[in-house]
Amino acid sequence: MSATELHHIAVVGGGMMGRSIATRVSQAGLSLVLKEINENRAAQVMGILEDSLERQIERWQLTKSEKKAILSRIEPTTDIQRIRDCQLVIETIQEDFEAKRALLHELDAVAGPQVPIIVNTSTLSITELAQGLANPERVLGMHFLYPVTTQPVVEVVRGQVTSDAAFELARTFARILGKVPIEVFESPGFVTTRVILPLINEAIHVVMEGVASAAEVDLAMKLGYEFRTGPLEWADRVGLQKILTWLEYLFQETGDPKFRPCPLLRKLVRAGHTGAAKGKGFFTYDAARNRLDRLPDDTPRVA
Amino acid sequence: MKILVLNCGSSSVKFQVIETSVEMIAANADRTLARGSVEKIGLSDSRLSLEVPGRKPYQEISEILEHRTAVERVLRVLCHPEHGVISSVAEIEAVGHRVVHGGEKFASSVLVTPEVEAGIEECVVLAPLHNPHNLRGLHAAKELLGNVPHVAVFDTAFHQSMPPRAFIYGLPYQLYRRHGIRRYGFHGTSHRFVAIHTARLLGRPLEETKIVTCHLGNGCSMAAVDRGHSVDTSMGFTPLEGLLMGTRAGDIDPAVLPWVMAMEELTLAQLNAMLNKHSGLYGVSGVSSDMREVLQARAEGNARADLAFQIFCYRVRKYLGAYAAAMEGIDAVTFTGGIGENSPEVREACLTGLEFLGIELDTEANRNVPRGEEVLVNKPGSRVAVAVIPTNEERVIARDTVRVLAGIMPSFAVPGNEAPR
Numbered sequence: 001m002s003a004t005e006l007h008h009i010a011v012v013g014g015g016m017m018g019r020s021i022a023t024r025v026s027q028a029g030l031s032l033v034l035k036e037i038n039e040n041r042a043a044q045v046m047g048i049l050e051d052s053l054e055r056q057i058e059r060w061q062l063t064k065s066e067k068k069a070i071l072s073r074i075e076p077t078t079d080i081q082r083i084r085d086c087q088l089v090i091e092t093i094q095e096d097f098e099a100k101r102a103l104l105h106e107l108d109a110v111a112g113p114q115v116p117i118i119v120n121t122s123t124l125s126i127t128e129l130a131q132g133l134a135n136p137e138r139v140l141g142m143h144f145l146y147p148v149t150t151q152p153v154v155e156v157v158r159g160q161v162t163s164d165a166a167f168e169l170a171r172t173f174a175r176i177l178g179k180v181p182i183e184v185f186e187s188p189g190f191v192t193t194r195v196i197l198p199l200i201n202e203a204i205h206v207v208m209e210g211v212a213s214a215a216e217v218d219l220a221m222k223l224g225y226e227f228r229t230g231p232l233e234w235a236d237r238v239g240l241q242k243i244l245t246w247l248e249y250l251f252q253e254t255g256d257p258k259f260r261p262c263p264l265l266r267k268l269v270r271a272g273h274t275g276a277a278k279g280k281g282f283f284t285y286d287a288a289r290n291r292l293d294r295l296p297d298d299t300p301r302v303a
Numbered sequence: 304m305k306i307l308v309l310n311c312g313s314s315s316v317k318f319q320v321i322e323t324s325v326e327m328i329a330a331n332a333d334r335t336l337a338r339g340s341v342e343k344i345g346l347s348d349s350r351l352s353l354e355v356p357g358r359k360p361y362q363e364i365s366e367i368l369e370h371r372t373a374v375e376r377v378l379r380v381l382c383h384p385e386h387g388v389i390s391s392v393a394e395i396e397a398v399g400h401r402v403v404h405g406g407e408k409f410a411s412s413v414l415v416t417p418e419v420e421a422g423i424e425e426c427v428v429l430a431p432l433h434n435p436h437n438l439r440g441l442h443a444a445k446e447l448l449g450n451v452p453h454v455a456v457f458d459t460a461f462h463q464s465m466p467p468r469a470f471i472y473g474l475p476y477q478l479y480r481r482h483g484i485r486r487y488g489f490h491g492t493s494h495r496f497v498a499i500h501t502a503r504l505l506g507r508p509l510e511e512t513k514i515v516t517c518h519l520g521n522g523c524s525m526a527a528v529d530r531g532h533s534v535d536t537s538m539g540f541t542p543l544e545g546l547l548m549g550t551r552a553g554d555i556d557p558a559v560l561p562w563v564m565a566m567e568e569l570t571l572a573q574l575n576a577m578l579n580k581h582s583g584l585y586g587v588s589g590v591s592s593d594m595r596e597v598l599q600a601r602a603e604g605n606a607r608a609d610l611a612f613q614i615f616c617y618r619v620r621k622y623l624g625a626y627a628a629a630m631e632g633i634d635a636v637t638f639t640g641g642i643g644e645n646s647p648e649v650r651e652a653c654l655t656g657l658e659f660l661g662i663e664l665d666t667e668a669n670r671n672v673p674r675g676e677e678v679l680v681n682k683p684g685s686r687v688a689v690a691v692i693p694t695n696e697e698r699v700i701a702r703d704t705v706r707v708l709a710g711i712m713p714s715f716a717v718p719g720n721e722a723p724r
Contacts, residue, residue: 005368007345007368029314029345031346031347059567059569059573060569060573060574060576060577060580060581061572061573061576062576063550063576063580063581073346150570150572300565300566300567300568301565
């Protein structure tokens with residue numbers, strides 16, 4: 001299938017990732033069904049999605065007519081049968097092995113046998129997830145980075161039995177979305193997650209040991225290595241619960257102590273200080289997730 | 304001969320069938336047999352519309368997912384026994400294609416050969432949002448129409464006559480050599496058409512006339528047309544430079560850009576979108592990108608709408624003065640494009656007080672321009688003529704197609720105007 005023939009797909013799950021992927025897909029001119037579990041949730045998801053488009057307009061990223069066009073190509077549904085005529089299916093439900101496996105069985109039964117099913121995951125094994133399906137060769141992984149609307153890269157993950165046809169279509173799909181596909185073979189954490197997690201974990205250790213404050217750790221890394229966002233603020237924005245889950249998974253899979261979650265991370269998660277969405281993590285945030293406690297030196301630099 | 308003219312955008316195809324020939328061009332007697340468009344390509348409710356003079360407009364809604372299908376449907380409706388204007392596609396003797404960017408490669412309209420196609424492909428890097436779609440239309444038409452000749456007509460070609468002092472930016476010269484960073488200019492087909500028609504309207508040879516042409520539409524640009532040659536134009540490397548436009552900023556201090564990026568923590572994509580889609584009349588007025596709505600708000604006392612209007616007209620005046628100086632004289636000012644043709648307020652605000660330059664507008668005539676007609680709106684005795692000329696880029700494309708096939712298409716390049724290597 002060529003790029004021009006791919007025009008109607010399904011996104012299953014309207015969480016942060018699902019909404020961001022749905023927006024990008026529609027922006028690229030494809031139409032899609034966005035599957036949610038019930039009417040209430042579907043309506044809520046479309047509401048949040050619309051709000052986030054509104055915020056993008058304020059940031060000069062979108063125009064009002066583009067917003068209208070984007071919304072017109074997204075059809076929320078609660079009916080799994082609606083994916084029957086889709087040319088590609090992406091699931092974006094929570095990072096939970098059993099939940100994803102159960103969903104894959106459902107999708108495998110409804111989607112046409114040649115239709116690639118893409119698992120959006122940053123850590124889970126595609127091969128294990130696809131085991132026991134009627135058509136395991138059409139399952140592969142795509143690890144999008146958030147926000148999908150602007151991040152230029154996506155990891156495309158081959159499982160042990162993934163077919164070349166499914167893999168090639170996924171790469172074409174990535175290009176349609178304007179992203180550079182990075183081909184990775186299945187391995188816990190793939191590339192981006194595996195490399196960034198020890199950095200974040202180490203930054204948390206530095207804070208816990210009292211070597212420097214969280215704000216200064218972030219500022220040093222930001223200025224020193226030209227990060228747009230420091231590692232701790234980045235973790236806050238992803239959500240500390242998610243960071244903890246990933247670390248635990250990689251620690252368990254590899255047995256490598258470099259992935260052992262720092263106790264301070266657990267402490268913050270237990271206290272409910274899970275990051276920007278909750279208003280508090282390593283730093284504090286307002287309702288629009290703007291960080292409130294920047295250091296005086298942490299200002300835009302023109303020259 | 305019957306020429307099909309195609310103008311392919313990202314999600315649209317505009318077309319016309321024009322009957323023309325060398326003799327008909329000379330007599331200004333070419334005829335548009337049909338015109339129309341396919342909009343919303345890629346969606347399930349794409350709309351094909353067709354207008355034939357003297358008939359009721361025809362429309363069909365259907366799923367058209369790509370340009371090839373769009374061109375196929377256009378040909379089908381043109382041959383339709385009831386709605387169409389030809390009995391079979393064999394009646395189409397040639398196809399003229401609008402191509403946005405011809406870089407420095409194309410200083411004229413040309414017959415499409417494999418080398419020309421490769422050349423258009425090379426220019427994709429200069430116009431990533433336009434040339435790929437133009438090429439898509441070209442490929443589709445070649446596939447569907449077999450052996451008829453195809454001619455490419457470039458928006459940039461007419462401005463290839465500019466001297467280096469007008470097209471080289473004050474940047475390190477390596478940037479020109481390495482990346483082709485220079486002024487190219489756009490709307491060339493339109494500037495050329497209205498310049499020719501202005502001279503004709505004045506009853507003077509184009510070769511003896513100095514004309515400033517103002518194409519004021521959704522995109523806006525001006526050109527200094529000195530004895531038939533474009534010697535300067537306000538759009539630059541991209542169609543963003545120069546005048547204030549519907550949603551485009553036009554001229555700004557380039558140092559503003561890194562500053563805004565840092566202060567607002569913007570990405571390059573956001574900055575680009577800001578300059579191209581959120582600025583101009585819309586950005587300043589906060590009302591609309593459409594001049595009619597800005598004028599309406601201004602009439603109701605909206606101060607920012609008034610400001611947007613003033614900036615718009617002030618920029619036109621600045622370029623007008625600059626181009627009169629550049630050409631060492633001026634014989635005519637010509638307005639075209641949606642705003643240029645239809646807004647007496649804009650024309651008046653652009654020209655009031657320029658009597659010292661010899662421009663005397665007849666405000667009464669200016670307010671009563673008949674739609675779609677070529678007219679002069681200066682006072683009798685005005686040293687400089689003021690013309691309103693409806694542009695017709697499709698007609699230029701059809702005419703160039705005939706000229707290329709007849710071997711009488713001139714090049715716009717002016718010997719001696721090459722930049723030093």
